[in-house]
Amino acid sequence: MTTDLQPKFVTEGATKRIPTDVAQEILRTVASIEYGSIEIVIHEGKVVQIECREKIRVNQSGSGRKTSKS
16 A cells, blocks of 8 residues: 655644644554554644554454455
8 A cells, every 4th residue: 555644634724733743653553554443632732642443354264364355
């Protein structure tokens, strides 16, 4: 999967509030998981924590990861 890590979805004003390294870390986290969720914790208007929960889908037989998306 090729992912452009530049935060193009962020408006000009928002880039002043979200440091580039934080935005890039969020995008890297999104690009790194196939199934799951990401929780971004904010305190006093600042990102303080990024939690990633990856779900592993197994085949019906229970052996191995599911490789095809359906």
